[in-house]
Amino acid sequence: MIIGSGKSLYWIGVAGLVGMLAMGGCSKKSVVATTSGAEVAPPKAESGPSKPSGDAKPSGDAKAKADTGPSGGGPLEGFSKSPKDEAVKSLPMMVAKADQAEIDARRAREAAQKQLADIYFAFDKWALTTEGKKNLTQSADALKQVSNLKLLIEGHCDERGSREYNLVLGEKRAKETERFLLGLGIRNPVAVTSFGKERPVCTEHEESCYWKNRRAHLILEGAK
Amino acid sequence: MPPLSGLGLAAAGFVISAAFVVSSGAVEVFIEATRGSIQKIPIAIFPFQEGLSLNGQAPLEVLKADLRRSLLFDVADLEKLGIKAGASSAPDDESRRRVGEAGWAVQVWGAILPRGEDTVMEGTLYDYNRKEQVGGKRYVGSPDVIRQMAHRFADELAFHFTGEQGIARSRIAYVSEKGRGKELFVMDYDGYNPRQVTFDEFLNLAPSWSPDKQHLAFVTYRAGKDPQIHALDLVTGRRRAIVALPGLNITPDWAPSGEELAFTTTKDGNAEIYKVDKAGKRFERLTNHWAADLAPTWSPTGREIAFTSDRGGTPQIYLMSADGSNLHPLTYKDRHGTYNTAAAWSPKGNWIAHVCRDDRRLLKLCVISPDGQQSRQLTTGSSNDESPSWSADGRHVAFSSARNGKRDIYMINVDGTGLERLTASGTFNDDPAWSLP
Numbered sequence: 001m002i003i004g005s006g007k008s009l010y011w012i013g014v015a016g017l018v019g020m021l022a023m024g025g026c027s028k029k030s031v032v033a034t035t036s037g038a039e040v041a042p043p044k045a046e047s048g049p050s051k052p053s054g055d056a057k058p059s060g061d062a063k064a065k066a067d068t069g070p071s072g073g074g075p076l077e078g079f080s081k082s083p084k085d086e087a088v089k090s091l092p093m094m095v096a097k098a099d100q101a102e103i104d105a106r107r108a109r110e111a112a113q114k115q116l117a118d119i120y121f122a123f124d125k126w127a128l129t130t131e132g133k134k135n136l137t138q139s140a141d142a143l144k145q146v147s148n149l150k151l152l153i154e155g156h157c158d159e160r161g162s163r164e165y166n167l168v169l170g171e172k173r174a175k176e177t178e179r180f181l182l183g184l185g186i187r188n189p190v191a192v193t194s195f196g197k198e199r200p201v202c203t204e205h206e207e208s209c210y211w212k213n214r215r216a217h218l219i220l221e222g223a224k
Numbered sequence: 225m226p227p228l229s230g231l232g233l234a235a236a237g238f239v240i241s242a243a244f245v246v247s248s249g250a251v252e253v254f255i256e257a258t259r260g261s262i263q264k265i266p267i268a269i270f271p272f273q274e275g276l277s278l279n280g281q282a283p284l285e286v287l288k289a290d291l292r293r294s295l296l297f298d299v300a301d302l303e304k305l306g307i308k309a310g311a312s313s314a315p316d317d318e319s320r321r322r323v324g325e326a327g328w329a330v331q332v333w334g335a336i337l338p339r340g341e342d343t344v345m346e347g348t349l350y351d352y353n354r355k356e357q358v359g360g361k362r363y364v365g366s367p368d369v370i371r372q373m374a375h376r377f378a379d380e381l382a383f384h385f386t387g388e389q390g391i392a393r394s395r396i397a398y399v400s401e402k403g404r405g406k407e408l409f410v411m412d413y414d415g416y417n418p419r420q421v422t423f424d425e426f427l428n429l430a431p432s433w434s435p436d437k438q439h440l441a442f443v444t445y446r447a448g449k450d451p452q453i454h455a456l457d458l459v460t461g462r463r464r465a466i467v468a469l470p471g472l473n474i475t476p477d478w479a480p481s482g483e484e485l486a487f488t489t490t491k492d493g494n495a496e497i498y499k500v501d502k503a504g505k506r507f508e509r510l511t512n513h514w515a516a517d518l519a520p521t522w523s524p525t526g527r528e529i530a531f532t533s534d535r536g537g538t539p540q541i542y543l544m545s546a547d548g549s550n551l552h553p554l555t556y557k558d559r560h561g562t563y564n565t566a567a568a569w570s571p572k573g574n575w576i577a578h579v580c581r582d583d584r585r586l587l588k589l590c591v592i593s594p595d596g597q598q599s600r601q602l603t604t605g606s607s608n609d610e611s612p613s614w615s616a617d618g619r620h621v622a623f624s625s626a627r628n629g630k631r632d633i634y635m636i637n638v639d640g641t642g643l644e645r646l647t648a649s650g651t652f653n654d655d656p657a658w659s660l661p
Contacts (some may be wrong), residue, residue, distance in 0.1 A: 052308065123585075152449060160565075160587065162565040162610050163429070163430075163654065164518060165477045165516075165534075165565040165566070168472070168488070171471075172493075174517070191449055192449075194472060195427075198427055199407070213649050
């Protein structure tokens with residue numbers, strides 16, 4: 001592919017050395033196919049000290065430079081008074097293919113998770129409020145879009161209940177939430193748990209905090 | 225006799241009764257004629273002879289604090305009687321006479337001495353009325369157990385005069401926040417020597433001692449969303465799951481026999497109380513109701529269990545036999561308030577402490593007799609108080625409170641006096657569980 005003029009052996013020699021240095025410790029010798037179908041000779045590295053494979057330079061990058069240079073033409077050959085044609089091609093670039101299905105799944109999970117608002121409960125109560133039911137109805141629509149994903153419902157309480165009773169109260173809240181969502185026809189596998197008052201989102205000793213802690217929190221598996 | 229300051233309980237509305245000192249062999253057994261009221265034993269603790277540097281440790285102060293806290297003794301203020309602090313030898317005849325004539329017939333002195341690498345603590349008990357040494361103790365150990373020696377000597381005195389084991393050697397397990405986790409700790413009953421015993425970096429809750437003090441049962445979220453009940457062997461460091469049923473497995477309470485535990489599980493869909501043998505093999509269901517039944521606590525005989533149920537609409541304390549029969553309410557919404565939970569049965573059997581709620585919706589401690597005839601609020605103030613746990617002598621309750629900002633462990637006498645803060649580590653401390661001595 002390199003059609004050099006060969007005017008000066010000296011320059012060719014220097015160019016070859018530069019090429020070898022540029023390829024560094026790359027020991028890969030695979031044949032890289034170009035889009036045009038022409039072949040690029042694998043770089044020869046039979047001489048010179050070989051660096052340890054732990055070299056930080058990404059091998060693909062080094063290889064690209066060594067094989068074709070930035071303009072796809074291999075090692076520089078120097079100027080010539082009667083230059084020959086040098087083919088210049090776009091850089092071959094292997095990419096890590098995106099798993100579109102995975103991206104779609106993650107986007108769907110994140111989009112659905114955003115729709116899953118915390119729902120809040122009255123003091124000492126585990127019955128759903130009108131507001132809570134409204135929010136869960138919206139959540140159910142989102143959950144139906146990702147019905148293969150597992151849903152974990154956490155029940156939480158404010159600090160005005162005793163520690164051990166709140167564990168049970170939190171589970172009652174989570175289970176009321178589960179029951180309502182299943183009634184709306186979601187088909188996600190559902191698990192419930194309770195943290196009582198062990199994981200408050202707000203720690204002031206006043207109602208402005210308490211209501212935020214009396215909540216059911218919905219988490220899709222794999223989401224934050 | 226000095227003024228009977230020990231009878232200050234009268235102010236709290238208790239019946240004053242005579243107390244008898246009965247001589248039974250080597251042990252003078254001091255009998256409480258009725259519960260809740262005792263006459264204190266006047267005792268004089270002479271300054272200890274200190275034969276080595278104690279690096280700020282003060283066994284004399286530990287001993288005096290133990291004796292005061294026991295509520296069994298009226299400790300003399302010797303400086304008022306002209307006895308100087310600091311001693312190089314046992315008290316002379318004149319000092320013993322002056323203190324004895326002032327009414328302090330029970331006299332104690334001691335010494336701390338080096339013996340090689342070890343430390344020796346000697347204590348002598350003297351009866352001024354009989355003009356004779358009743359006996360002595362000599363403890364030998366490394367210098368870092370001097371507090372333990374003083375605690376042990378205090379319990380020997382309690383045992384000599386009451387036939388009871390004392391509480392000075394007991395320990396308190398509790399939960400302390402470490403980063404995002406809550407870990408179990410164990411400290412001496414006076415708040416000294418806290419040691420961390422779990423390192424999960426996750427939630428551990430609700431410790432319960434085995435009667436032999438070797439094991440702690442507790443709730444752990446280590447396995448994921450379903451909290452389990454594990455037991456930690458404090459001698460071997462081994463840990464095993466006792467209850468790992470689907471759902472919440474919470475509120476373990478070790479039976480007085482040591483052979484089984486009562487606990488709560490939601491595996492049946494709602495909270496029910498079960499028993500399980502300590503191996504975690506045989507389960508027995510005790511409650512069966514659509515409402516929540518939880519937080520069992522054994523009576524000291526092991527024949528009854530008190531627990532929380534919201535079957536009446538609000539959480540209240542109920543009693544049942546240990547096989548689940550004879551279930552009946554102990555607290556009532558109209559008489560005891562809308563919220564009564566977290567029952568803890570006194571090892572003496574005469575009281576059940578529990579969390580109640582005042583009219584400001586603050587959690588407080590209340591006590592109620594198992595027959596429901598007597599009940600009252602034990603703590604006051606403007607913070608949430610909870611997680612009551614009894615001392616073995618039935619005269620103190622450890623609990624948690626945020627009354628000084630951060631949540632900490634406190635103890636209070638069952639008559640409402642003697643509030644004492646036990647932790648002050650600047651973090652969240654909760655869920656105390658008081659061991660037997």
